[in-house]
Amino acid sequence: MQITSLAVHPVKSTAIRLLTTVAVLPRGFEDDRSWVVVDAEGVVVTAREQHGLFALVADTPRTDPALDRDLRLRTADLPDLLLDHPEGDPVRVKLFSRELEGVPAGGEADAWVRKALGRDDVRLVWCDDPTRRRLNPEFSRPGDHTAYADGYPVTIASEASLRRLNDWIVEGALSRGEEPPEPLPMERFRPNLVVDGDEPFAEDAWTGVTVGDVRFRVAKPTDRCVMTTIDLGSLTTGKEPIRTLARHRLVDHKTLFAVSLVPENAGTVRVGDEVTARV
Template identity: 25%
Template sequence: MSTAYIVKEIYIYPIKSLAGISCQQAFAEEMGFENDRRWMLLDSDNQHITQREYPEMSQFYPEISEAKISVTFQDQKHEFLISEHLNDSIYTKVWDDKSFVFEVNKLTSKWFSDCLGFECKLVKIIKAGDRKHESSRSKETYNVSLADGYPYLLIGTKSLDFLNEKLKEKITVKRFRPNIVISTRNAHEEDDFEHFKVGEVHFKNVKSCGRCIMVNNDPQNGIVKKEPLKTLSKYRNFNNSVLFGTNIVGLNPGIIQVGDEVVF
């Protein structure tokens, strides 16, 4: 097929609901890209917390350097080892999915608690199978990370272009927290992809992604606005779900890079 379909951007989000990291390449695993949403924050009741309730979480900026993750918030910075975690497992849920996680360390939990102004802890998912998610459409069950539902989110450039034509204030694709952004010919054609290959990895499309209020949080400043969900709901509302981008799963491990062709 034509080389119209090219990987333009790759993102990982090490800690659920915090800012993402733009990558030139990433290693695809069953649960998602390496180090993508392997960590999240739990409140004092061991319930996961997100930008939906705390939009300021978008202002925490992680970086990965060798064996460490550092997180910057305002004028403060904290780091911890990618490999570290305490020994006792914690039972929690990511939406309806049972999940087993481990606290990273007490000092890291205190840093996040102090920054956010309430007690919370940073936890990590250790291995595939510690959280399983059943697809509502295919009824297949997948080993997943701490992402909302699926290992990867794919968005086509024309989908964003089409939306921006309707918005007074233009937005970037970061509003939608994709893992892979590809150049496309038509808006929302990624919804109809079935099986395809990028770099070393074969992917399967599972279902279009239903969006929530979180896309209204401006990642530049953590301010929640009415757009783009208001406009999207006028033309992308299907059975009371506002769709933008599509959820995919990887069928084998491997590397993908910016510039890779999408092969059907």
Template identity: 30%
Template sequence: MNKFILSEINIYPIKSLGGISLQEAKLEERGLQYDRRWMLVDEEGIFITQRKHFELALLQVNIHDGKLSVSHKTLPEQSISFSLDEDTGERISVLIWNDTATALEVNKTVSDWFSDFLKLKVKLVKMPETEKRLVDRDYATNNEIVSFADGYPCLIIGQSSLDGLNEKLLAPILMDRFRPNFVFTGGEPHIEDSFKAFYIGGILFSAVKPCARCVLTTIDQQTGQKGQEPLRTLASYRTAGKKIMFGQNLLHQQTGVISVGDELVVKGWKDETQIKTNE
């Protein structure tokens, strides 16, 4: 009998910037506390992403003493910080894929810092607590809400899935290419595809949709350099409907605290017809 243990918890406070690894995290209604609560947008309010701006991988985020700080991974003198609860109070309409949401600019100085870095006029915005951005109704079960994440509150990947991929690659890659919230040990590669419902730390999750992967996975998160892998290799064995799948998007029914070392207890499994890859 496989035993699944939570081995990593990661949050990405500013969408498309560096993540933070935690030993313990609070799970809130819209996802892990501070995860994707901030985002860069252009002058039209459209979200800015590493998919087009590879250099965002070089910006590391940290949270300490009520402040969020951003620093350059190789030029640490390039940095800025602001209070977690800081904003201008001015409401801005923003676009994440096909979703429109309301956001608040943090402050002009911070926006100017990012504009200088990107050489593009942008604003750093945060999601107000009152905002209710809904999960796709085709997959939602109870009008769940989400942060500025692409579509779902949390993402999980098995460590064995990455290990299996790395066995096929000439040069191994790190898990940070896939930006999961949860990583677990135990089981064969892609066992998470079979999860239907499971508990972590007494909180019930459901795996509702495989995660389709994009060009962001080809960007080295330490250097900001783009290559062809792992998408080229993944395309040979992890495609479904012309999309490359790696990891599972999650919904959750409760809030609470989750810790590294918690056991993942599977409550229900998908049948073979619900698992969609050509593996």
């Protein structure tokens, strides 16, 4: 197998930033989901409920080498927001049932995000210490950690599995007498690492993968939510892929696509690198 794409999302739920080379840290890919938007209660705001986050473009010096600040946010009709990592006391951040922390980005950042999203109860925070975020002990080991990813540091997805899923979607549409939709892009699933060269859903049997000197351990299959039903262009919501995953990939009431990984050591991975699966 080979890596076909690498991606980070510097601010959780914002536009996908593709890279050719990524530094792998214990907490995941460098820069991935290091910043997050929260509401007045500290609850993480994602594109599940705020589709407009997908229209925000977040860059760091890794995604744009010409950038000399720690973060740039862009969107239509607003000047770019340029930020450095903030200092100060951390505030409460709540992601699902987990109590986390983050350092507020400041008033200028909050005003920009509020204008961009059209709501006055949000603020931007930065994860200054990802080691505070422990993972679900059922699927991790002591010391495993990450920043603001939903569950685990890295998600890996398979091009072959996506092709099979799109075939199922077409078959389902034809069986209902409907016009088959355009194939779903991999971006709907927002994986960090995409591979090709194995059988569809071979990842179900993996216990880990190795890329060069970097080893990853499989934590669990990735269960999918309504965020995957949002069209990244129009920001409208449909029924796919959840409808088809519920028919073909339903396990314990969860719709599965891709798997979650935990890095076992630091290193660098590149598009085109060979990937070896461990079963």
